[in-house]
Amino acid sequence: MERFHITKAFLGLDTVILASAQYTTQDGTVLTPETLFPALRNLIESQAPLGLQTMGDEATANVSWVRLPSVDLSRVVEFSGERELADAYESQLARPIKTQTALPLWRVEVLADNTLIFANHHAICDGESLLSFHMLLLRALQETSTSTSVDASPVVMVPDTTLLIPPVEQLVDVRPSFLRTVQELYEHFAPASWRPARFAWSGHPTPFKPPPQINTHIRFLTLPSAESSQLLAACRAHGATITSVLYVLAINVLSRLLQCDPLMRYKHIATITAISLRGAANLPREAIIDYPSSRTTYPRLDPIFSWADAARESRELASMKTSTAKTVGMLRWLFGQYVPFMQEKLGTRREAGFTMSNIGRFETPDVKGRWSVGRTVFAQSDVIVGHALTFSLTGDPSGALNFSFGWTDSSVDTPFVEQFIEGLREAILEII
Ligand SMILES: *[C@@H]1O[C@H](CO)[C@@H](O)[C@H](O)[C@H]1NC(C)=O
Numbered sequence: 221m222e223r224f225h226i227t228k229a230f231l232g233l234d235t236v237i238l239a240s241a242q243y244t245t246q247d248g249t250v251l252t253p254e255t256l257f258p259a260l261r262n263l264i265e266s267q268a269p270l271g272l273q274t275m276g277d278e279a280t281a282n283v284s285w286v287r288l289p290s291v292d293l294s295r296v297v298e299f300s301g302e303r304e305l306a307d308a309y310e311s312q313l314a315r316p317i318k319t320q321t322a323l324p325l326w327r328v329e330v331l332a333d334n335t336l337i338f339a340n341h342h343a344i345c346d347g348e349s350l351l352s353f354h355m356l357l358l359r360a361l362q363e364t365s366t367s368t369s370v371d372a373s374p375v376v377m378v379p380d381t382t383l384l385i386p387p388v389e390q391l392v393d394v395r396p397s398f399l400r401t402v403q404e405l406y407e408h409f410a411p412a413s414w415r416p417a418r419f420a421w422s423g424h425p426t427p428f429k430p431p432p433q434i435n436t437h438i439r440f441l442t443l444p445s446a447e448s449s450q451l452l453a454a455c456r457a458h459g460a461t462i463t464s465v466l467y468v469l470a471i472n473v474l475s476r477l478l479q480c481d482p483l484m485r486y487k488h489i490a491t492i493t494a495i496s497l498r499g500a501a502n503l504p505r506e507a508i509i510d511y512p513s514s515r516t517t518y519p520r521l522d523p524i525f526s527w528a529d530a531a532r533e534s535r536e537l538a539s540m541k542t543s544t545a546k547t548v549g550m551l552r553w554l555f556g557q558y559v560p561f562m563q564e565k566l567g568t569r570r571e572a573g574f575t576m577s578n579i580g581r582f583e584t585p586d587v588k589g590r591w592s593v594g595r596t597v598f599a600q601s602d603v604i605v606g607h608a609l610t611f612s613l614t615g616d617p618s619g620a621l622n623f624s625f626g627w628t629d630s631s632v633d634t635p636f637v638e639q640f641i642e643g644l645r646e647a648i649l650e651i652i
């Protein structure tokens with residue numbers, strides 16, 4: 221998984237994943253080097269992924285982790301004073317994280333309103349782990365704000381005692397079954413006309429070469445806590461989950477838009493749902509890991525919502541909590557040929573029309589202190605060869621749900637996305 225993500229970024233096909241949260245105190249304390257650096261120092265001293273770089277030959281994916289001697293926070297943390305969250309997200313998503321340097325594989329931007337964006341290379345941290353970082357940071361801020369001897373100097377020596385959590389294949393059984401292998405090989409090698417993807421919408425084809433810069437557009441949508449809890453109650457009453465209902469609604473809304481296609485080209489929608497393997501590995505919520513997996517499906521166009529569909533979707537997702545590890549296991553059949561594998565995705569059909577990733581809710585750590593966290597938001601790119609559109613969500617401590625939508629000009633047209641977002645907003649409110 222780590223080599224997969226390193227190769228994808230190396231080829232210019234993806235940039236960073238990121239999540240933000242607003243940090244506040246009663247007395248309006250501002251995040252500055254004096255308040256923030258001692259907490260980040262704690263994190264670097266306890267979390268191995270924050271003191272890493274990769275070295276080696278990325279063109280053959282023959283890379284390894286190297287522990288940095290030190291991290292210079294003045295080069296990793298930017299107090300930008302930016303006021304617009306969407307602008308900050310778009311500019312973060314346009315800037316990859318450089319490998320083979322003396323800097324670590326993550327960075328932080330602090331906005332004017334004390335919102336802190338954590339952006340990182342996917343190889344050290346998956347979507348859920350972005351929230352882990354914010355949980356750890358809140359804990360560290362509470363601890364350092366009451367301590368009398370804190371060190372706010374920017375250079376942090378990386379201890380050589382921290383341990384990396386092993387890669388996913390060491391903690392989860394990722395070996396695909398024979399049937400699974402045959403199935404995947406079939407989907408890969410069968411003539412295009414036999415494959416389920418043939419009539420599936422997946423946005424525009426991928427470009428023939430990586431763009432000089434990935435410009436991901438970002439829009440946000442919020443469901444305030446009162447509406448979110450009504451939605452959650454309705455989901456529970458029907459044996460569905462927030463993820464399954466939103467997934468079905470997204471298909472309904474896209475179906476309505478795609479049925480307007482004058483050429484009637486589409487019968488299905490290619491979709492991906494992200495599934496974390498954290499649970500399958502029994503790792504704690506605060507562990508920083510790169511353990512994603514996913515489920516790909518090609519549902520038929522269906523403009524009408526039904527709770528039965530949402531309940532079935534929820535059962536299917538639950539039954540795949542560990543079995544999607546086998547998708548990750550398929551990477552072994554690449555025999556290390558990650559670069560040609562990724563390059564093959566250029567100038568062809570995109571993997572999915574949309575990817576839905578729900579990284580769950582920010583869980584406030586059980587440690588008292590003056591800081592609190594709100595307004596968590598999460599976004600990703602992967603719009604060059606991955607999906608045409610990302611639909612990412614997270615719950616904030618107030619219970620509100622924050623959605624982000626990401627796409628690029630070559631993946632899907634902006635007016636289409638705007639209609640989709642508006643349609644989704646109406647569909648959610650209709651259910652509530
Ligand atoms: C990978 O890199 C290591 C160390 O840089 C080297 O010893 C090894 O021979 C390389 N393996 C391949 C297959 O090139």
Ligand SMILES: *[C@@H]1O[C@H](CO)[C@@H](O)[C@H](O)[C@H]1NC(C)=O
Pocket residue numbers: 305440441442443444445595596597616618620621622623
């Ligand atoms: C996220 O949710 C919070 C709480 O409702 C809201 O105040 C905030 O504006 C939302 N953020 C975004 C980017 O929509």
